[in-house]
Amino acid sequence: MGILYNEQAGIFKLDALDTSYVIGIFDDERFVSHLYYGKKIIDSDVRYLYGPLYQVRPSVLPGQAGRIMDAVPFEYPTFGCGDYREHCLEVETVDGYHACDLRYEAHKIYPGKPALEGLPSTFEREAGDCNTLELVCRDKVLNLGVTLLYTVFEQLNVITRAVLVTNEDSNAVYIKRVLSGCVEFDHQNFDVMTLHGSWERECGPVRTPLRQGKIVTESTRGESGPTDNPFLAVLSCDATEDTGEVFAMNLVYSGNFLGVAQGHHFRGTRIVMGINPVNFSWKLEPGDTFTAPEVVMVYSDRGLGKMSRTFHDLYRGHLIRDVYPDTSRPVLINNWEATYFGFTFDRLIEIAEEASKCGIELFVLDDGWFGDRNDETKGLGDWFVNEEKLPGGIARLSKEINKLGMKFGLWIEPEMVSPDSELFREHPDWAIQIPGRHRSLFRHQYVLDWSRREVRSHIYDMIHQVLSGANVEYIKWDMNRTLTEAASAALPADRQGELCHRYVLGVYEIMGRLREDFPSLLLENCSAGGSRFDPGVLYYSPQIWGSDDSDAIERIQIEMGASMCYPLSTIGAHVSAVPNHQTGRITPLETRGYAAMAGTFGYELNIAQMSEAEKAVIREQVDIYHKYNWIVKEGDLYRIGDPFANRDHACWMVVSRDKKEALVTYIQTHALPGYFGSARKLRLKGLMDEAVYRAEVISVSSEVVNGDAHLEGGQNAGKGREVLEVSGSALMNAGYWMERLGGDYMGMMIHLKAIV
Numbered sequence: 001m002g003i004l005y006n007e008q009a010g011i012f013k014l015d016a017l018d019t020s021y022v023i024g025i026f027d028d029e030r031f032v033s034h035l036y037y038g039k040k041i042i043d044s045d046v047r048y049l050y051g052p053l054y055q056v057r058p059s060v061l062p063g064q065a066g067r068i069m070d071a072v073p074f075e076y077p078t079f080g081c082g083d084y085r086e087h088c089l090e091v092e093t094v095d096g097y098h099a100c101d102l103r104y105e106a107h108k109i110y111p112g113k114p115a116l117e118g119l120p121s122t123f124e125r126e127a128g129d130c131n132t133l134e135l136v137c138r139d140k141v142l143n144l145g146v147t148l149l150y151t152v153f154e155q156l157n158v159i160t161r162a163v164l165v166t167n168e169d170s171n172a173v174y175i176k177r178v179l180s181g182c183v184e185f186d187h188q189n190f191d192v193m194t195l196h197g198s199w200e201r202e203c204g205p206v207r208t209p210l211r212q213g214k215i216v217t218e219s220t221r222g223e224s225g226p227t228d229n230p231f232l233a234v235l236s237c238d239a240t241e242d243t244g245e246v247f248a249m250n251l252v253y254s255g256n257f258l259g260v261a262q263g264h265h266f267r268g269t270r271i272v273m274g275i276n277p278v279n280f281s282w283k284l285e286p287g288d289t290f291t292a293p294e295v296v297m298v299y300s301d302r303g304l305g306k307m308s309r310t311f312h313d314l315y316r317g318h319l320i321r322d323v324y325p326d327t328s329r330p331v332l333i334n335n336w337e338a339t340y341f342g343f344t345f346d347r348l349i350e351i352a353e354e355a356s357k358c359g360i361e362l363f364v365l366d367d368g369w370f371g372d373r374n375d376e377t378k379g380l381g382d383w384f385v386n387e388e389k390l391p392g393g394i395a396r397l398s399k400e401i402n403k404l405g406m407k408f409g410l411w412i413e414p415e416m417v418s419p420d421s422e423l424f425r426e427h428p429d430w431a432i433q434i435p436g437r438h439r440s441l442f443r444h445q446y447v448l449d450w451s452r453r454e455v456r457s458h459i460y461d462m463i464h465q466v467l468s469g470a471n472v473e474y475i476k477w478d479m480n481r482t483l484t485e486a487a488s489a490a491l492p493a494d495r496q497g498e499l500c501h502r503y504v505l506g507v508y509e510i511m512g513r514l515r516e517d518f519p520s521l522l523l524e525n526c527s528a529g530g531s532r533f534d535p536g537v538l539y540y541s542p543q544i545w546g547s548d549d550s551d552a553i554e555r556i557q558i559e560m561g562a563s564m565c566y567p568l569s570t571i572g573a574h575v576s577a578v579p580n581h582q583t584g585r586i587t588p589l590e591t592r593g594y595a596a597m598a599g600t601f602g603y604e605l606n607i608a609q610m611s612e613a614e615k616a617v618i619r620e621q622v623d624i625y626h627k628y629n630w631i632v633k634e635g636d637l638y639r640i641g642d643p644f645a646n647r648d649h650a651c652w653m654v655v656s657r658d659k660k661e662a663l664v665t666y667i668q669t670h671a672l673p674g675y676f677g678s679a680r681k682l683r684l685k686g687l688m689d690e691a692v693y694r695a696e697v698i699s700v701s702s703e704v705v706n707g708d709a710h711l712e713g714g715q716n717a718g719k720g721r722e723v724l725e726v727s728g729s730a731l732m733n734a735g736y737w738m739e740r741l742g743g744d745y746m747g748m749m750i751h752l753k754a755i756v
Contacts, residue, residue: 002131002152003109009045011035012107012133014150019157019299021150022046023075023135029067030103032075032137032148034184037247039301071266073184076137076148076163078102079177086214086262086272089165090177091142092281098176102137102146109133113151113160118505120252120539121294122151122160122318129153129318143169157299157306158314163274163292167284174494175282179258179274181249181295188212188263191237193304195229195561200549200582202226202530203561205644210234210263217259220278222447222483222500223527224254224534231565232259234271239303241639242685246300246307249273250565252319253293254536255504256280279486281497296535304564305685309636311565316634319535320570321515322542323522328629329543329569330361330407330522331601331622332474337550337576338606341368341375345390349400354607356404358615359622362474362602363401364409369394371421377444380416381423383462394470402471409474409522410466414459415507416445416480423458430455432499434487442481450510451502452490460510467518475514477541479527504536511540524572524600533562543572543600550576550604551583552595553669553745556643556650559598568654569633573599575621577606587745588701589614593621594665594747597632598652601625617702624699628751631656631663638685641666648672651738655686659728660754662687666738667747679740684752687728692756695724695736701746725755 004013010025022036024047035049069082077083079090080099091100111131113124124130135148147164161181167173190210194217197204208215217232219225233248249271251257256276263269273295282290296314300307322329333355335343343365352363368374369390371382385393398408417424417431419441424431431446433439439446448455466472488499514523523541525532529548537544547558552575559571573596578586596602607615632654641651648670655662664684687693700721724736731752741748 002154003133003150004044005107005109006044009047011045011047012135013044014133014152014159015040015154016152016159016299017155017157018301019159021159022049024050025104026050030105031072032102032104032135034073034075034182037183037185038245038299073186073268075182076102076146077182077270085264085270086260087177088163088179088182088272088274089146090175090277091144092174092176093142094171094173100139100142100144102139104135105138106136107134108136114149116162116291116294118508119291119293120319120508120536121162122252122296122314125317129155142173143167144173153314153318156314157310159297160294161297162294164289165284165292166289167286170286172283172285175284175290177277177280178282178290178292179272180251180292181274181297182270182272183247183297185234185269188267188269189237190234190261190269191239192261193233193235193564194259195231195564197226197561199226199528199531200547200554202533202547202558203229203564204557205561205564209237210261210269212263212265215261218257218276220256220276222255222486222503223479223532224257224536225482226528226531230257230259230273230534232261232271232273233307234261234269235304241305241642242303244303246298246304247271248298248300248307248311248565250296250298250311250535251293252296252535252539253504254507254532254534256500275501279497279500282501283495283498293536305638308564312567312637315535315538316567316569320538320542323520328626328633329600331359331603331625332362332364332409333360333603333607334364334366334476334574336366336411337581337604341373343368343389345397348397350608351606352401352404352406354610354615355603356406358607358618360406360603360607360618362407362409364411364474364476365397366411366476367413367478369410378418378420380413380418380445381421381448381459383412383414383459383466385466394466394472398470398472407473408471409476410472411476411478412463413478413480414463414510415448415450417448418445420444429489432483432486432488434485437485440484445481447481447483449488449490449499449503450506451488451499456506456510460513464517467521473520474522474524476524476526476545477511479532481528508536508540515540526572530558530562533566538566538570543570545572546599549582550574551580551585552587552592553585553667554583555595556667556669559595560639560643560650560652563637563639568598568637569600571599572602573597574602574604576604585745588747589617590621590699590701591667591745591747593617593624594667594699594701594749597621597625597629598665601629620699624749628663631661635662636686640664640682640685649680649738651682653684653686659686659688659691662693662752664736664750664752665747666750667745668741669745671741671743671746679737681735681737683733683735684731687732687752688754689727689729689732691728691754692725693728693731693752694755695726695731696751697721698749698751700748701741
């Protein structure tokens with residue numbers, strides 16, 4: 001069943017695919033203790049692992065002694081009773097006391113997985129996919145019940161955690177801190193990996209040696225944020241992409257989060273993750289239950305690559321609800337970088353007409369279609385169509401787009417309001433603010449208080465009316481600023497600490513309503529690019545705009561960083577114009593396509609102004625996407641060249657689940673002098689040793705001449721090159737020669753197919 005309970009030993013053993021996780025109920029004191037996490041073991045009675053950690057400290061006074069609480073490997077550590085390491089739960093009584101002491105009370109083991117009220121979470125896809133353990137603990141003084149939820153996905157190296165806190169007392173209590181999971185290790189021989197960056201530089205892996213002290217990743221922005229991602233891993237110091245142990249956590253949550261790896265004074269390590277306690281407090285009334293978000297734990301005994309593929313399999317199969325489960329998502333074109341706010345009805349149709357001729361399937365109208373919105377200073381919150389710019393409205397535009405054989409999509413930013421808007425003039429108190437304090441203005445907008453039902457309902461009703469009156473099949477949901485001066489006019493003083501969490505719950509509610517009311521709608525999230533790229537969002541939208549930096553070379557690092565735990569099929573990526581609007585870099589059109597095909601694939605440029613030769617390349621890219629995207633969407637990712645260490649090249653490949661086909665992408669980011677300077681042999685991965693593969697170059701970047709793409713190769717760029725037939729063992733062990741390409745930012749795509 002995946003979860004066993006040895007009653008005599010007081011041991012719970014949770015077995016995933018190659019993983020064991022062991023919990024012990026210690027002696028008569030009923031501490032819930034962590035005993036082991038790692039590669040699968042067969043023993044069910046491992047009480048010997050308690051070792052010296054539960055020793056009693058002798059006292060100089062006769063008859064007195066005390067347990068060293070600071071050494072106990074607690075499964076869910078609490079504050080105030082002698083454990084001074086990083087803790088998961090802290091509560092405050094109405095009398096102002098801070099102490100909590102949890103002891104085991106009961107448990108339940110059952111097949112399947114419960115949903116979490118109001119929160120996204122992984123789910124059972126088919127009966128038998130997973131099993132759940134509920135461990136019920138109690139603080140008898142507080143009359144506080146804490147249920148620890150563990151779900152084992154038996155065909156994956158995945159265990160998920162969540163926590164329910166129930167007040168069974170007659171007085172309210174205040175939850176000051178409630179994290180979702182904790183893991184203990186008996187040594188500090190780890191590096192810690194987190195994903196850091198900034199706007200337009202999201203998801204950069206940072207690896208730091210662990211010592212005594214804390215390594216922290218967190219957000220207090222009201223969103224998961226661009227500077228830190230809700231991901232934390234501890235890995236053996238010698239771990240690589242393909243070797244060594246990795247223990248990773250990823251929080252299924254889209255708000256303020258905290259992840260900590262602590263090397264503590266007993267030479268062990270504790271890692272925790274959950275809602276950030278900064279500016280958090282939750283008043284728990286008698287009889288009420290607070291649900292903490294789910295944390296996904298992944299174990300790998302073969303490095304970061306296996307960790308990533310495990311996350312990908314879990315999220316594709318048990319988190320993402322794709323409206324295109326068995327087919328590729330449509331290739332889209334977005335008008336933003338083509339027109340910004342300066343569009344007309346005719347100009348949009350002109351772009352759509354040229355796009356449709358190139359095989360592009362979805363036209364997306366970005367910002368500027370509503371209210372008095374001709375620049376970024378006004379109109380947010382007024383979600384009615386500006387018919388001066390779009391005569392006949394969205395209904396007419398969508399019909400004209402549909403006549404071209406294309407789907408139609410629309411941009412919204414429903415969480416924001418402009419000071420210069422009808423909505424704000426009518427309801428200034430609907431914006432998040434602290435009375436009497438200056439309200440920070442960013443991008444000329446405030447954040448609406450989505451903790452308030454009337455605010456959410458008003459915004460949703462306006463958007464629902466627009467979507468109901470036109471054939472809109474895609475929505476890009478944007479969020480372009482963070483929360484500041486976080487307070488709500490609708491919450492009493494002792495509940496102001498609930499705002500940020502209630503805000504996230506409100507976002508989830510409206511995204512859920514959108515999915516229910518328009519089940520065929522493809523929803524893409526975007527928060528100033530990748531500022532809210534997290535598993536919580538993926539539950540509602542199968543793709544997220546990876547970054548506002550659309551430069552192909554910069555995107556390699558962003559996309560490969562995000563791929564540490566998110567599938568390529570979730571990363572929104574577009575081919576944009578050159579010189580690139582963010583960096584000024586000039587990159588071959590084919591290379592821009594290679595970077596975008598590592599994600600969901602689309603275009604963000606004025607195709608009506610492109611040459612016929614460039615349009616021929618676009619048609620070829622669309623054909624390649626439709627022919628091979630199934631591999632990218634469903635296959636196993638292997639990072640070959642490290643884009644964070646190798647400044648002159650990057651390489652990745654995706655292998656079909658049956659290992660019979662693979663797509664290899666190679667980009668030469670910096671050409672080196674000498675014939676063999678830029679040619680290099682790379683060892684491929686993930687293939688069958690004994691199979692013979694036909695390796696064919698299907699596309700090669702054209703050269704860049706005088707700032708313009710020199711496109712003589714065009715559709716025939718990959719043709720005429722040698723087709724290699726060689727075994728998987730040779731490709732993986734001896735390697736594959738990546739030929740010398742003619743300059744910086746050049747690349748090629750190679751298709752491998754097993755023929756024997």
